[in-house]
Amino acid sequence: MTAAAAAPGAELRPAVKSEARGDSRRRDRNWVLALVALLAAEIVYFSGTVPGFFGGGTGLLALTEQFLDVGAIALGLAVVILTGEIDLSAGTMSSFAGIVMAVLWRDGLEIWVAVVVALLLSAAVGALNGLIITVFKVDSLLVTLAMQFILGSVATALGGASPPYGFPKSFVSIAGTGTIGPVPNQLIVFAFLALVISLLVGRTRVGRSLTLVGFNRPAARYSGIRVNRTIVGAFVVSGLMAGIGGILVSGLYNAARDDIGNSLLLPGITIAVLGGVDIFGGKGRISGVIVATFVLGFLTEGLLVAGDSSLSATMVTGILLLVCLAFKIGLDHRRGVDVRALVSRRFRRLQSIGDPS
Amino acid sequence: MSATLSVEKAEPGGAILRDVLRKAIRLRELQLVVAIAVVVAVSALAHPSFVSPGNISFMLADSVVTAVLATGQTIVVLAKGIDLSVAPILGIAAVVVGFPAQNHNLPIVAALGLVVLVGLVLGVGNGLFVSVTRIPPIIATLATLSVYGGLQFIIANGQEVVNIPNAYDALGNNDVVSGIPWVLVIGVGIAVVVALFLRHTNVGRAIYAVGNDAGAAHRSGIPVQRVIFATYVLSGVLAGIAGLLYLCHTGSADSTTGTDSNVNLTSIAATLIGGTTLTGGRGGVVGSVIGAVFLSVALTAMVFARIPAIWEPAGVGLLILLAMVTDRHSSNLAARARRHRQGST
Numbered sequence: 001m002t003a004a005a006a007a008p009g010a011e012l013r014p015a016v017k018s019e020a021r022g023d024s025r026r027r028d029r030n031w032v033l034a035l036v037a038l039l040a041a042e043i044v045y046f047s048g049t050v051p052g053f054f055g056g057g058t059g060l061l062a063l064t065e066q067f068l069d070v071g072a073i074a075l076g077l078a079v080v081i082l083t084g085e086i087d088l089s090a091g092t093m094s095s096f097a098g099i100v101m102a103v104l105w106r107d108g109l110e111i112w113v114a115v116v117v118a119l120l121l122s123a124a125v126g127a128l129n130g131l132i133i134t135v136f137k138v139d140s141l142l143v144t145l146a147m148q149f150i151l152g153s154v155a156t157a158l159g160g161a162s163p164p165y166g167f168p169k170s171f172v173s174i175a176g177t178g179t180i181g182p183v184p185n186q187l188i189v190f191a192f193l194a195l196v197i198s199l200l201v202g203r204t205r206v207g208r209s210l211t212l213v214g215f216n217r218p219a220a221r222y223s224g225i226r227v228n229r230t231i232v233g234a235f236v237v238s239g240l241m242a243g244i245g246g247i248l249v250s251g252l253y254n255a256a257r258d259d260i261g262n263s264l265l266l267p268g269i270t271i272a273v274l275g276g277v278d279i280f281g282g283k284g285r286i287s288g289v290i291v292a293t294f295v296l297g298f299l300t301e302g303l304l305v306a307g308d309s310s311l312s313a314t315m316v317t318g319i320l321l322l323v324c325l326a327f328k329i330g331l332d333h334r335r336g337v338d339v340r341a342l343v344s345r346r347f348r349r350l351q352s353i354g355d356p357s
Numbered sequence: 358m359s360a361t362l363s364v365e366k367a368e369p370g371g372a373i374l375r376d377v378l379r380k381a382i383r384l385r386e387l388q389l390v391v392a393i394a395v396v397v398a399v400s401a402l403a404h405p406s407f408v409s410p411g412n413i414s415f416m417l418a419d420s421v422v423t424a425v426l427a428t429g430q431t432i433v434v435l436a437k438g439i440d441l442s443v444a445p446i447l448g449i450a451a452v453v454v455g456f457p458a459q460n461h462n463l464p465i466v467a468a469l470g471l472v473v474l475v476g477l478v479l480g481v482g483n484g485l486f487v488s489v490t491r492i493p494p495i496i497a498t499l500a501t502l503s504v505y506g507g508l509q510f511i512i513a514n515g516q517e518v519v520n521i522p523n524a525y526d527a528l529g530n531n532d533v534v535s536g537i538p539w540v541l542v543i544g545v546g547i548a549v550v551v552a553l554f555l556r557h558t559n560v561g562r563a564i565y566a567v568g569n570d571a572g573a574a575h576r577s578g579i580p581v582q583r584v585i586f587a588t589y590v591l592s593g594v595l596a597g598i599a600g601l602l603y604l605c606h607t608g609s610a611d612s613t614t615g616t617d618s619n620v621n622l623t624s625i626a627a628t629l630i631g632g633t634t635l636t637g638g639r640g641g642v643v644g645s646v647i648g649a650v651f652l653s654v655a656l657t658a659m660v661f662a663r664i665p666a667i668w669e670p671a672g673v674g675l676l677i678l679l680a681m682v683t684d685r686h687s688s689n690l691a692a693r694a695r696r697h698r699q700g701s702t
Binding site: 086132136139141142146147148149152153154269270273279280309311312315317318319321325326330 | 439486490491492493495496497499500501502503504506507508510511612622625626629635636665667668669670671672673674675677678681682
């Protein structure tokens, strides 16, 4: 603000521009801070009111196992949503990966080889999603909706009447319920994934391409970014992360579940959007997504531990999403430095003039 | 000049015909009717009972719930929105009416009023979130999907509707005249009313205008946000009515009715297969209804071909993909959709 005021008139424009950009960055950071505060409040509230929630810290850590699979899926979804697309197949993709792994293992493959094959297949299906979207120029909503149906069927068919269960101990320990001291192994896996994705998005060329493709596709094209390749890449990441989510689900239940995947999609999208990733692409931070994973996860688990049904927990999830977004959108509009907010405000004003009433 | 003109006019007499034909081939409704005919013909050759009056009337009746939902979905999609919450609206309507019907023999007219009211209230909820707080439709209705789903769970309270009065059952499963079920007549009636509404009323045309170009619609004096609001209310009301039809047709309702049978996605599938595009402003109710019939016919054909039921969703998925890839307009539309979405929110 002071910089802009001090600058001479000729430089006013660029100064304002950079200030606007700084402002939007600050807003992103403030959003993440708000989420952290929400998370802290939540943990304090549940620790105080729900016996067995905090459990001397270890209970709290142990609870994370229940939702980190969704967190992995949300990280992949965030990457796709950053490019302005959406992946509705992420849920059944995780069922698919879990079932493929389990069936290969049952048929005699070493478990970790089976995991790798399943993840490669998930990435390949993700690539297929991306290719159909970019080659035929079809809306990603449709393609991934179709893929959701198809993967769901394939998973159910592969799994048969009773999908394999009872995996080797080493697998269940690392991907499922094992711990190092009080820290669940899943939390370590998730921390690793979160680190990789946030470095990828925040610190690399690829990440900047992803964001620019979502922010302004023509501009991305003119500045030499291979837009289609970037989009396909985003879907590969999403497929891979959904696959990892599926492996974590299998580890947690010590059984391949073809019935659970699609119920992970909605919380996954909720986490990405709650984390501050703009559903139209181009804006968002992975750190927000990571915090949002815990905000939503602890909220759901807190309600479940307190004895609420899972459906009323999802209901609260929905309300949380609506309230946070209404708040965030209201905030964005009021600060109104960015063009979109400005346009929509003017839009509304014109409309109220145009209205007969 | 006039001579050359008349020559030009005289010559392409055949060309005009060709042009009309080409347009007709591109018409999604016609493509679908041909596709239905092909599926029916092939299945009938393999299994003659496929074209028995009983099976035909079964397939048509089976598509009615999807068709009514798709009608509402189409209205929303035409204005470039999407409604992912039709499943729990259907479910809530079914349980709200189902319990009084089962326990207190609620008259069917009251039931109709009740489901319309339920749909209205829940649709208003969606509309408020989308057009007042400006939450993007896909997110807003995703959230209300969870909220309404929880609400349905609370209303049902672990109970199940298993026994509906005869009047309901008759509406859901009896024929008006032999071979034409009541639900079919109701479904066709709703589709005709909505189709006329969209084509011939100011509000209907405003919906197309908003979907085509919200900015232009706004400049020509259309209250854009109110129109968008109205589409969600209409979709809610139609989903409520679909809930009543579902209850009458299947005779059951519980806390997961609608959500468990994936009617959200089948309603969207029918809409898209019917040629309405997510980019808004293009398509119509007739296509969606034919799309719903096509889905029902294709899925029944899968049953006749002894393909296990678990492949049904995959069939729907493939049909969506096929519909997209064969849509000649789709190429530039995805890009346009993005531009519009970025511009209008």
